[in-house]
Amino acid sequence: MSEHTAHRRVALVTGANKGIGRGVAEQLAALGMTVLVGARDPRRGEEAAAALRATGGDVHAITLDVTDHATARAAAEQVEERFGHLDVLVNNAGITGSGQVSPSEAVDQVPSTVDLAMVRRVFETNVFGVIAVTNAVLPLLRRSPAPRIVNVSSHAASLGLISDPDGPFAGLPPSAAYSPSKSALNALTVHYANELRADGVLVNAAAPGYVDTDSNNHTGFLTVAQGAAVVVRLATLDADGPTGGFFGADGPLPW
Template sequence: MGERATHQRIALVTGANKGIGRAAAELLAGQGMTVLIGARDPRRGEQAAAALRAAGGAAHAVDLDVTDQATAREAAGWIGARFGHLDVLVNNAGITGSGQVSPEDAHDQVPGSVDLDMVRTVFETNVFGVIAVTNAMLPLLRRSPAPRIVNVSSHAASLSLTSDPEGPFRGLLPSAAYTPSKSALNALTVQYANELRKDGILVNAVAPGYVDTDSNDHSGHLTPAQGAAVVVRLAMLGADGPTGGFFGEDGVVPW
């Protein structure tokens, strides 16, 4: 009981210098966690961490490019040396690739004419980067009394929703890059959950909703904090919480 009472809760959020990642970091700091701001740009990462500290939170910047396994290992080494463990990993870093901002460019992701290099680039961050970071952090998560992994996905990842010709995504142009990368992330979430269930590590995917961010040219109707709320809820799950699920603010999202 004494160890749990004094346990310093540590959360790492990738891509946390802006948008949903930064909002999630702010909300986790508000829950009393020490938040590690993972960012490719050290300057922007430090600016975000400084802003959280100025607001009364405990935050540190961590240099982390999810497409570079070496930086993931170095980040894990630094976290291990500084804190000895990790309680929450939020795999938020992601890219849309071209065609997610303006309708004119959306044709770049249409499967029949897509550039394979662009698809590879999107998967490198949105799927392979999650594997690299998660595997680097697993030894630290295993040292936590209540380890949680949250993968930031998208409603567009739902095969049920996107395959429905009368569904909410009927007007969305087909995508061979961003949308399938998030579907792959969901599948990956289930596999990690199956592997880690016996260890008490809960792994879930979340769909934040249509959030006002750089990735959609700020056309979203939700604030980053509203989108991050479900991320934080899954990061704070109790021992009896779900694992291997896909959730939005309104509950379970169909696969």
């Protein structure tokens, strides 16, 4: 491994061929990082990477299905072989479970009638997939002088906001899958942060906001760039930055 490669800042973003993940990849590349676009579909991943390279970024596709733990291990091996370390992990890949619908239409997640198979699918991606990928690349993050992990969460993860009868979620259908999966992700964030604090790994959860993406059938009011900004901010924290926190664009959010 050359001296140049050893000091290159490398970021891996899961689910980065579209939406918020792609926006994060674009912004990290603009900051001079080498960015690995994780995608289940190799063709879509390469198309996204090529488009970002065309804007001047050092961006490469890597095949990664977070629900297939073998691909997580294979991706980690590829990163080690090519770069020898990893500086930033953005666990962005996630599913709503309800398809491309707005939150007001996700009536299939009402707890008393929810399909357990759907709940399992959501947790497999949004929670278990994060553990699989994080643990696969953790040895590489430990080799970084400034390792950062950002878990892409949601305002819907906040028990404080969800339980407020006058809050932003009042009147929306209850969720037994997506929202609880993001609450679990927040809990994982805190526990990883506690474990890795002594190693200098800063681990935080980000809520991008209601972003215009495929996952909500483009009903969101924020642009991808706006939603990605808080993720990028947490991915590039200084050494004295927070860890074990949950942040939106305007600062800390209630658990």
